[in-house]
Amino acid sequence: MSTSLTTWVAAIGTLALLSFAWRENKFYSLFEHIYVASGAAHALVQGVKNIRANAITPLIGGQLIAIVPIILGLLFYTRFIPGKAKWSRYPIAATVGVGLGQNLPRLAGTNFMSQIRASFSIWTFNTVLVLVSIICVILYFYFSASEKAYKIIKYPTYFGRLIMMMAFGALFGNTVMGRLSLMIGRVSFLLQDWLGIVG
Amino acid sequence: MLKKLQDLDSRIIYLVLLVAISLPMFNPLGLPVSVIEQTRRVYDFIEELEPGSVVVMSMDYSPGAAPEIHPQAIAITKHLFSKNMRVMFMGISQYASQFARDAIKEALTLHEAEYGVDYVDLGFKPGEEATVTAMGRNVHNTFPEDTYGTPVSQIPMMADIQDANDFAMVIAFDSGGSRHYYVGQINSLYGTPIACALNSVNVTNTMPYYASGQVLGILNGVRGAAEYEQMIGSLGTGTTNLDSISFGHLVIIFFIIIGNISYFASGRKPSKREVR
Amino acid sequence: MKVAKLISLVFAIVLILQFFFVSDTINTFGNTITSWNIVIAAFAMGLAAINLIRIHVIRIQLKRENWINSLVLIIVLVSQAGVGLFLGDDSSQYMFFFDGILNPLGATMYALIAFWIASAAFRAFKARTIDSTALLTVGIIVMLGNAPVGEVIWSQFPVLQEWLMNVPAMAAIRALYIGAAIGGIAVGVRVLSGIESGHLGAGE
């Protein structure tokens, strides 16, 4: 049986959340609130650490330009001031702009072009199957086909849907292993680290 | 009889699963696990790196994925320290430092490594993809201090690490999506080799990067950790949990089969409507 | 509203050019924007904490139903943040919060899903249509390929699983990536051109 306070708190919290499987209860919702609080506190601490490293220190070190992101960042908090919420639009716009500016070219380069280039392989049974499957799955998501055109691509879209279902089957199989591993992790924590009744 | 089984109380099903995964913990069977190609390639690549190469370990997983990815991080850290590589820990997920510190502690029980010379922890940096891009261009600007607040300029090993061209390899321990940023912003622009250590749910959607060679190898959840532990000869939680995975899978498959038999036995034909 | 859309457009275009072209002028602008983004994103990380404090303080004042939970939430949030900021997030006191609450409870939240998969496997995962039959068959093969016991039952399961993962599954996901790239760029065009600005609070 473990004697460390941290392990005991973790064990009680684990049992509280697992009790949701029995039925929703007060013990569960108390520890859910504790979990939500801990997550928010951790984000706040990590946020402050990075503001100090990437903004405050350079600002003190003389880089006056570093004041701009600090002002934009502070504008996020106008959401909590009634009537001033529209000022939070500017940091949101900046983050969205940077997000899209990073994401869109990568989508064109890595997700679009590199994946197409990777399909230019010498034809074997597998590579041809891959090429045909890719085309059929793309056709499945082709929406503006006229009735006449749709008749031609109807059967390829059936094949595309079947290939997609096999992919979702693989995703399903891996998801089951993932969730099982999490449950196994918690059970072995309770039996081994907390109760110590396992080898 | 099968029809009555359908409305079995869920809690009995939960109990059956709990028993199935706890039994092997009491007396492990130690079923052998074969190492698959996508895991071996990560191990072989590290084996061929000459000592002192810079390997970036990007710790981008959350507590919800840690039971699958953290055993992988421990195994790979042990391997890198044993080959005395220079390891740069960092992350774009807010839990990076906490998990890095634990992996380093485990690895130091087996191998010698000195902070600031053999490894450094630059900690977490918000900003998602933009931060990965910025790091690729200039590491010192992006990470002015390490996670303990020491200016990076005072850390000996960081002297000759300026940008992505100085990385021999990046390993993305990822449950949130950082692998897409490393493939798109680092591998595509600098050719830096990328390996992925993932929770199982993300393995399927990383296969295209593996097939196109943008990612050199993938570790798949607890099984990947067990395979890697076997290769470096230092067994850990990956191996010990593997028997429970086998039993858990058997129970789930058994339920699916029994459920379908009773479904068809009770005359409910598959719905024709959905022929499309 | 206009200025906000302009900020998004200018930041996006500079970074798009920086990705495709090698030019020192654009690099300086782009690097400044990305370093600003780190600081802005760091500020955003505090929003959740402030929002929670605001909601739950109100709940305590109004003595709403089980306001005790809200009080506990505030105490945990303030004490963990205090320890993290003043003693540092690598202090052993902070590790109590991380190893005692955040890490174990985070894992347990997702572990619960294993229970639900088990009950749904028995009750709801039916091979009712062609799609669900294909999905369940491949799912079971991948599971048997992943689990060491699968190899014991039939040595070919891992081989079959590797083929399923590397050919049909990879092809479909690759096609979804190509489709998602096109979809993502289309959303980018609509947001940057201002057609869609729900996120700026203008509503559609």
Add this chain to the structure above:
Amino acid sequence: MYKNLWGCNLMTFANNQFFAFISFILIVGFVVYKIVQAQNGKIPAIRRIAGLDAIEEAVGRATEMGRPVHYSPGVGALDAATFAGLELLDLVAKQVARYGADLIVTIRQPIVLPIAEEVVKTGYRSAGVEEAYNPDSVRFISQEQFAYAAGTMGIMEREQVAANLMLGYFLAESILLAETGFKAGAIQIAGTDNRSQVPFFVTTCDYVLIGEELFAAGAVASQNPLKLGSIAGQDLAKIYAIALLVIGSVAANFGITAISNLLSK
């Protein structure tokens, strides 16, 4: 490789990004072209989407059986999937108003609540039966993910819903909702852009809208010309992608190096 374009010093392409840039410009061009065309009145025809047509059938069945329709626009806040979910809610609200069935909408995000109420109210108004609108048909359950799931499961079991529509962004709670709907014997139509939840919907629901199908269904339901134009533009880009795949693959296998080199620049 190219002389300076915008007065910056020499601009050369980052390694092998030339054709990625060409593709990027083309895709943007296709989308803008089709949106402009749609704005000038040339609305593209979108093919039938199985899940979309099944919604009317589900509402009809619920009316016959005198049991309510449950609708969830997902657990997301203001993201693309939630917008599509709210557009489809507008379609469902109109049909529910016309058939006289009763509707229960469960909400997780506070910010989505007022929008959903507005959508359902206008649905009843446009069907001319505004007085039949029942204010507590739209219910805020809880912002915590699994508390929302538990609350919604309770409602579906108590009310024995005849149709369970789940259209929007979903996370791990999808499997709880889908299993409860299956147990209640409801006809289930689900749609999400979160791929890792699609397998759980496929195995438990009668119809599933996968990723882009949800957005296409939302655009069709909203009849918004800009969105329909954007979908047609994306289709053009898909033809471009298929062309690249075929040309590049043929070039690689018949050693037509000119094309292969161009595509790999």
